[in-house]
Structures are given as structure tokens and as C-alpha cells.
Amino acid sequence: MTEQKFFAQPNETEWTELAPGNTRRVLIYTPEVMQVEFGFDKGAVGALHSHPHIQVSYVAEGSFEVTIDGKTQVVGQGGSFIVPSGLVHGVVALEKGRLVDVFAPHRADFL
Template sequence: MTEQKLFAQPEATGWTELAPGNTRRVLIHTPELMQVEFGFDKGAVGAPHSHPHIQVSYVAEGSFEVTIDGKTEVVGQGGSFIVPSGLVHGVVALEKGRLVDVFTPMRQDFV
């Protein structure tokens, strides 16, 4: 049996470029849960998409225009939003920023 990773240091995980101005790094995960950090330059877009995972996001830095299931709201630093399974959602970075997302179950496509 593989030993479960219990701690994660940010410098131990590299960033993956997803699109211009949009990066991602998986911080830590179990089969049931995953924490991921996303970095955005001002104006960068997290294109509309959906997935079967439940997602909760925390705005660690910056301000984002967030659209979930056709509803749009600006969420700033310290704010959060939740995306139920299957809903189309996306973001636009109104300034340089970072999101910390948690998914359940883990995103197998991210590892």
C-alpha cells in the first residue's frame, strides 16, 4: 500500500501552463479530495467548462468575474464560490490573481 501524502509545500510542485496567462499546480490529493492552485494574469480566462466533480474555490489574490450556470458575480480576495457537479462555469481575471480550488472526488485528469 502506498503511503498517503499528508503535507504539501508549494515549492515542491511545479506550475503547468494551461493557456496564455493561466497556470495550474496540484498541491495535494487523495482519491476523494484534491487541492489545486490556479494563477491568472490580468484579463486571463478560465474558459467555460463543466465536470462531474464538486468544486469549491477560494480567491487567494485578485478579483474575478465568475459565471456559474449563467449567473455572473464579481468575487474578490477572500471570497469563495461553489460549483455543483455538472454546471458550466468559468472565470475572467479582473486583475492578476490566484484561486485555490478543492475538488471531490479528485480530478484524475490533473495528475
């Protein structure tokens, strides 16, 4: 069994390019929960999608147009949003920004 990791430092994980202007890095996780940082250039899109995980997102930098279940709102730095399991959601970066997402349970597809 792998030893449980309790701490994560920013230089420990690599960024993965998902699409032009859109990057991701998994910060830390257990089977029950995962924390992931996403980077967006201005105008980059997190395409509409859904997944069975609950997602809580914090806008660490920038401003995003966020759509959840057909409802759209602008969420700026310091704001948060939650996506219940199975709902269609996506974002558009209105300026360069970063989201810190927490997923429960962890997203095995990100590992």
C-alpha cells in the same frame, strides 16, 4: 500501495501552463479530494466548462468575474464560490490573481 501524503509545501509541485496567462499546480490529493492552485494574469480566462466533480474555490489573490450556470458575479480576494457537479462555469481575471480550488472526488485528468 503508495504512502498517504499528509503535508504539501509550495516548492514541491511544478506549475503547468494551461494557456497564455493561466497556470495550475496540484498541491495535494487523495482519491476523495484534491486541492489545486490556479494562477491568472489580468484578463486571463478560465473558459466555460463543466465536470462531474464538486468544486469549491477560494480567491487567494485578485478579483474574478465568475459565471456559474449563467449567473455572473464579481468575487474578490477572500471570497469563495461553489460549483455543483455538472454546472457550466468559468472565470475572467479582472486583475492578476490566484484561485485555490478543492475538487471532490480528485481530478484524475490533472495528474
